[in-house]
Amino acid sequence: MNHVSDTKARILNTARELFHGRSYADVGVKEICEFAKVQKGSFYHFFTSKQDLAMAVIDDMADDWANGFVAEAFDKKLQPLERFDYLIDAAYYWQKAAKDLEGRMPGCLFGNLALEVSTRDEVLRAKLNAVFHKASSQFHESLDEAVDLGHIAPLDTETTAQAMLAYLEGVILLAKTRNDPEVVRTLGPAIKTLRIDKTIEK
């Protein structure tokens, strides 16, 4: 068939790469259009604004994640705690591949965007927050499972899941600042040592 134009997809993919590799503010609509081989007018035919594009990029990437290596990592066939190792590994190899290719570690698109835009764009902030929430609930599930199976001592699985996500983002932040994916591999595995105990109520 191929009768449906792939223009929108080209814009989306180009924007994702550029936003990830640099930053939201640093990448202009014009540049995106050039790389995507699209004219300005076509761009604004598909997206109402740069912010609108960013929303689409986040959705797009979140989908790819959910169906991609996150789905693999949180595969029910893996032992719950092994999933975290898988996740760290995947993050490491991805960052390493990107660095080998472009010379710089791009870090996590969501983390990058979150710190860059969340003080000035409430809509994007909320969307990124939702992405993080969804991610942490995956962690949550696995922790619950690990507790049920007796692989780890009982704890506040929901809060610990958030802590683990925070740690992962922090590790990637540090690795990016050092421009060295190895940091992910050395610090990453400690994610499983994080523990927040249930607060005993009444």
Place this chain on the structure above:
Amino acid sequence: MNHVSDTKARILNTARELFHGRSYADVGVKEICEFAKVQKGSFYHFFTSKQDLAMAVIDDMADDWANGFVAEAFDKKLQPLERFDYLIDAAYYWQKAAKDLEGRMPGCLFGNLALEVSTRDEVLRAKLNAVFHKASSQFHESLDEAVDLGHIAPLDTETTAQAMLAYLEGVILLAKTRNDPEVVRTLGPAIKTLRIDKTIEK
């Protein structure tokens, strides 16, 4: 005396606040000049470029930190592990105060800048990396002390120190994305549960 102009200091302080509250790219030289009540020309009398200003802002803030609440947190009079609680507390109150004042959680200036600029400005990246390195060596010292005093079981103090810093940055990232300082308080204390064991060599 007061014969020495405070223009440079005004620029520095204004830039710090604006960069911290928004972002590097989002704040222009013109805007900084307006808030600081300084003319463009004067700005470029003291700083050769916006990047040069950013370097000065980072130095400035790192100094304030080192002599401010970081110095307090890592006061030798405190028990080594208590210092981490102090640090988390300080981070929480600071972020909360900022949010109450401006409505938005600014997060960590260094973390913000690191993710924003480190893929496109090698000089700034290196400087931010140095700041993180210095911070993690403070953590390192305290961990060594805690091990020596038998407060915690022996571990790889240097790597664990890095992990703790990563966690702190990650927690602040998540809190900023949720625009809720309470996240710092709920997740923060788990920093002490992070452990990276010494790898047994030979």
Place this chain on the structure above:
DNA sequence: TGAATACTTGACCGACCGGTCGACTCATCG
């Protein structure tokens, strides 16, 4: 007093920003 130096002023520069718009192509369908 006069010269040197530190600082300030604000107009100005070219480049670029996100976004608009009217003209155009072209596949689809009646």
Place this chain on the structure above:
DNA sequence: CGATGAGTCGACCGGTCGGTCAAGTATTCA
């Protein structure tokens, strides 16, 4: 065939960007 509408094109808009500069003022020191 003629009509419709999605998609494409690229010139153009006002505004802002980081940065420059010639001219002026204030301070210091001889």
